[in-house]
Every structure is written in C-alpha cells, then in structure tokens.
Amino acid sequence: MTSEDCELIAQICAQRAGLMVDPAKTYLIESRLGPVARREGFGAIDDLIGALKERREDRLAWGVVEAMAAAETAFFRDRTPFDLFRAEVLPTLARLREGEPVRVWSAACGSGQEVYSLAMIVEEERGALAPGARVELFASDLSERALEKAQSGLYTQFEIQRGLPIRSLVRHFEKADEMWALAPRIRQMVRWRRINLVSDLSAAGRFDVIFCRNVLGGLTPNARPRLIENLARAISPDGFLFLGLDEAPHGLGEAFQPVAGRAGLYARNPAFSVAA
Amino acid sequence: MKTCLVVDDSRVIRKVARRILEDIGFEIAEASDGMEALAWCRAAMPDAILLDWNMPVMNGIEFLRHLRQEPGGDRPAVVFCTVENDLDRIREALDAGAREYIMKPFDGDIIASKFAEVGLA
Known part of the structure; x- marks a missing residue:
C-alpha cells in the first residue's frame, strides 16, 4: 500500500464513522484489510483499494470501516x-x-x-x-x-x-x-x-x-x-x-x-x- | 513473596507456567505428579497450586482430595490447568474445592486473569 492509499483508508474511516486511523501504520491497515480483500474476492489489497477509488461502493467502504474499527474485548473487562x-x-x-x-x-x-x-x-x-x-x-x-x-x-x-x-x-x-x-x-x-x-x-x-x-x-x-x-x-x-x-x-x-x-x-x- | 506449586507431568508445561507465574510475582516450586506435590505441601504449604488433571502415580483430582485432608490443606487456592474440558469434569473439580479452572491450551493472559479471579494477582 502506498501512503496515499493509507490516507484514503483513514479518510473513509473518519468520514463514515469518525474513526481515527493513523495512516502511518501501514502494517496495521494491511493486516486488517487483508481479510476484507479475500472475503470480497480481490486477489490483493491493492485491488480492493482500486475498487474503492473507482466505485466508492457503500458496502465495500463499510467493510473497510468495520475491519478498522474491530477491537479486542473480554468478559467482565476491567472488572x-x-x-x-x-x-x-x-x-x-x-x-x-x-x-x-x-x-x-x-x-x-x-x-x-x-x-x-x-x-x-x-x-x-x-x-x-x-x-x-x-x-x-x-x-x-x-x-x-x-x-x-x-x-x-x-x-x-x-x-x-x-x-x-x-x-x-x-x-x-x-x-x-x-x-x-x-x-x-x-x-x-x-x-x-x-x-x-x-x-x-x-x-x-x-x-x-x-x-x-x-x-x-x-x-x-x-x-x-x-x-x-x-x-x-x-x-x-x-x-x-x-x-x-x-x-x-x-x-x-x-x-x-x-x-x-x-x-x-x-x-x-x-x-x-x-x-x- | 507468594508461592505457587506447579504440578504437571510435562516439563515443558511446567517451564512455560513457571515463567508466566514468575512474571506476575510468584515464587515457584514444581512437582511432576500428585504424590510429589503432596510431599511438597507437607513440607511447605504454598499459597496457590496450578494443577494438571491427568498425571501418573497420583492424578490431580486425587491429589486435591488428599490435600484438603492435610493440616492447612484448605488454605492454598487451587487452579486446575488441564485439557479436560467437559462441564462434568469442571463441576467435579469445583466440588472437590478447586477455585478456578484453566483449559489447555492457555496463554499468559488467561493464567493472569484466572489468578486475579482468585485474588492472587
């Protein structure tokens, strides 16, 4: 992913859900988007990014936001x-x-x-x-x-x-x-x-x-x-x-x-x- | 320093558990079966026991029942740590006096959270 691609992801997350994504964390973004790309039938993350730029499809964009928003949790967390x-x-x-x-x-x-x-x-x-x-x-x-x-x-x-x-x-x-x-x-x-x-x-x-x-x-x-x-x-x-x-x-x-x-x-x- | 006796017939598991428990502030002793563990407890009763179920010579649940008969044997918090994951087995362990129960495979977070649960971490 290029830094431009990462900026795009950060932008989508901020616009749709107010989610703060650090575009400098390429590794984190790639590790989250890998599964989304596979699920949506893309050969690679770059293809997913290409589709995002081209189609601005709602479902695809939300898939990205959901993946970036996912957080670890636990029962009775913090007690x-x-x-x-x-x-x-x-x-x-x-x-x-x-x-x-x-x-x-x-x-x-x-x-x-x-x-x-x-x-x-x-x-x-x-x-x-x-x-x-x-x-x-x-x-x-x-x-x-x-x-x-x-x-x-x-x-x-x-x-x-x-x-x-x-x-x-x-x-x-x-x-x-x-x-x-x-x-x-x-x-x-x-x-x-x-x-x-x-x-x-x-x-x-x-x-x-x-x-x-x-x-x-x-x-x-x-x-x-x-x-x-x-x-x-x-x-x-x-x-x-x-x-x-x-x-x-x-x-x-x-x-x-x-x-x-x-x-x-x-x-x-x-x-x-x-x-x- | 709080003491924990790690009872497991696998040397690898004992080593892994020792490292995790030392990190959360325990002094560790090891035993490779229930009989050996009982000898340890008679010499110096630990604050906690991490206990495997299936072991040669004397298994974990037999050990626990013997332990509760010993003077001071009601004191240590016993946490099972075993591949046994049937609810009936878990109930049996709780009925015998176990305070918590870990199903293998485990990691450091699980051990730390279970020891926190019994008030020891």
Missing part, C-alpha cells in the same frame, strides 16, 4: 465497572424506577462480551433487586459482522477464558463442539441494533445506563464532541455513563460529571449521587 454496576448502579436505579424498566445500553458492543456480562449480572441479581424491578438490555455496534457473532452467543475456548469466572461458565454456558454456547435465556435478554455512534441518534431512545468504553479515544477530534452530545441526549437525567478506566473525560463539558471515587463512572445530573 471494576461490572462490580459497580452490580453493587450500586443496578440496585439504585431498580429502586428509583419503581417497576418502570431500567434501560441499559452497551454501545459499541463488539462481539458481545460486555452486554452478556451485564446480562449475567442482571440474572444473578434478580432476586436481590427491588420487587417488580425490570431491566432491559440493548446492544449496538457499527459492524454487522460483529453483531452477527455477538448474537450467536458462540465463543472460542480462548474467549471464554478471558475474564469469565469458571463458575459463571458452568452456570451460563454449554459446550457446542469446539465452541462454547451461551444459554438462550441469557442471549434472549439482549436486543440488538446496528448503530453508528457519531450519526444522528435521536431515534435511538432513552437509556438509564450507557456503557461506552474505549470508544472516545479511537475517534477523530471532530467526532468526539458529536459522540458526547449524542450520549448526553440519549441518557436519562439521572442516568449513568461508563467510560473506559483510562479514558480522560476531556470535552465531556457540562453533560457528565465524574462520580467521585468511582473510576470510569459519570453521572448525567450533577445533583444526583450514587447511594453508598
């Missing part, structure tokens, strides 16, 4: 956000909503480990929540392929050994040939949708908890404020936002305030604080 959700956020909101559903959104859900970790928590805590409490789980991603994999609930032996306690595996999974299959009762707790987080989200709905971890940092400086604005509009006034543990909340502005002593947790309404 503390999930401990916080289980011990404080979920019981507090379940009590406050008095039978109205608590709506939880895993934005940029990737292959589904985050939202399924939340689903397992909700199922395990059901008996301890306020009587009549309801929880609705939503997951979205930019990538159709990621959503397909996530919805299947099938994971490799490596994937189910990253972050998932063995007792959770025994409780919620069955073996399916070489893979591990998540129980249908957990899978069915989640509703899925393809969402581009930097596009117009006004139809996405209202959420009480949003997990949007390790997304902001991967966006272009132009796209970041758009995402934050979108999240602020999508979250309920007393809702909670989880960002990645290492993500600087720069640019969050008035919309979100860090919850003191709770790494990665942000509140929409400054007047509201988490019950201890």
Whole structure:
C-alpha cells in the first residue's frame, strides 16, 4: 500500500464513522484489510483499494470501516465497572424506577462480551433487586459482522477464558463442539441494533445506563464532541455513563460529571449521587 | 513473596507456567505428579497450586482430595490447568474445592486473569 492509499483508508474511516486511523501504520491497515480483500474476492489489497477509488461502493467502504474499527474485548473487562454496576448502579436505579424498566445500553458492543456480562449480572441479581424491578438490555455496534457473532452467543475456548469466572461458565454456558454456547435465556435478554455512534441518534431512545468504553479515544477530534452530545441526549437525567478506566473525560463539558471515587463512572445530573 | 506449586507431568508445561507465574510475582516450586506435590505441601504449604488433571502415580483430582485432608490443606487456592474440558469434569473439580479452572491450551493472559479471579494477582 502506498501512503496515499493509507490516507484514503483513514479518510473513509473518519468520514463514515469518525474513526481515527493513523495512516502511518501501514502494517496495521494491511493486516486488517487483508481479510476484507479475500472475503470480497480481490486477489490483493491493492485491488480492493482500486475498487474503492473507482466505485466508492457503500458496502465495500463499510467493510473497510468495520475491519478498522474491530477491537479486542473480554468478559467482565476491567472488572471494576461490572462490580459497580452490580453493587450500586443496578440496585439504585431498580429502586428509583419503581417497576418502570431500567434501560441499559452497551454501545459499541463488539462481539458481545460486555452486554452478556451485564446480562449475567442482571440474572444473578434478580432476586436481590427491588420487587417488580425490570431491566432491559440493548446492544449496538457499527459492524454487522460483529453483531452477527455477538448474537450467536458462540465463543472460542480462548474467549471464554478471558475474564469469565469458571463458575459463571458452568452456570451460563454449554459446550457446542469446539465452541462454547451461551444459554438462550441469557442471549434472549439482549436486543440488538446496528448503530453508528457519531450519526444522528435521536431515534435511538432513552437509556438509564450507557456503557461506552474505549470508544472516545479511537475517534477523530471532530467526532468526539458529536459522540458526547449524542450520549448526553440519549441518557436519562439521572442516568449513568461508563467510560473506559483510562479514558480522560476531556470535552465531556457540562453533560457528565465524574462520580467521585468511582473510576470510569459519570453521572448525567450533577445533583444526583450514587447511594453508598 | 507468594508461592505457587506447579504440578504437571510435562516439563515443558511446567517451564512455560513457571515463567508466566514468575512474571506476575510468584515464587515457584514444581512437582511432576500428585504424590510429589503432596510431599511438597507437607513440607511447605504454598499459597496457590496450578494443577494438571491427568498425571501418573497420583492424578490431580486425587491429589486435591488428599490435600484438603492435610493440616492447612484448605488454605492454598487451587487452579486446575488441564485439557479436560467437559462441564462434568469442571463441576467435579469445583466440588472437590478447586477455585478456578484453566483449559489447555492457555496463554499468559488467561493464567493472569484466572489468578486475579482468585485474588492472587
């Protein structure tokens, strides 16, 4: 790939998804685009680039964006956000909503480990929540392929050994040939949708908890404020936002305030604080 | 320093596991079967045990049942590390007192995350 080709890829990703791709990382770009080229029937990446220039085809461009956006994830990644959700956020909101559903959104859900970790928590805590409490789980991603994999609930032996306690595996999974299959009762707790987080989200709905971890940092400086604005509009006034543990909340502005002593947790309404 | 006894009849696996566990701060002892491991534990009870299932002389699950009868034998956090990946086997190991369970093949991330899970990394 020439540096011009890399610039083109970076441009496509920035335009369509606000995704920041460093055009200097030729090796990374090539390693991501190789599989796309093969899948689309091109002999080499150069042929894929040629087609992109020539046809500007939507499907092809999105295939590129999806491949560049793909990120590693794990069950209960970073642990503390999930401990916080289980011990404080979920019981507090379940009590406050008095039978109205608590709506939880895993934005940029990737292959589904985050939202399924939340689903397992909700199922395990059901008996301890306020009587009549309801929880609705939503997951979205930019990538159709990621959503397909996530919805299947099938994971490799490596994937189910990253972050998932063995007792959770025994409780919620069955073996399916070489893979591990998540129980249908957990899978069915989640509703899925393809969402581009930097596009117009006004139809996405209202959420009480949003997990949007390790997304902001991967966006272009132009796209970041758009995402934050979108999240602020999508979250309920007393809702909670989880960002990645290492993500600087720069640019969050008035919309979100860090919850003191709770790494990665942000509140929409400054007047509201988490019950201890 | 926390101590971990690595029990596996494969010298290669012991070596790989030793390197990973040393990196996350353990002092390592090795045993090549359950009987040898039991002798180690009687001499100096470790904080953690990484335990293979299928071994000559005494296998992992027999060792674990013997260990829990020993004075202080309820203390070490036992993490199985085996090719056995049937749910029934995993349940059997948990019932015998294993705290975590690793299915081979493993890598450094898996070992580190499982030891974090039992509060030792």
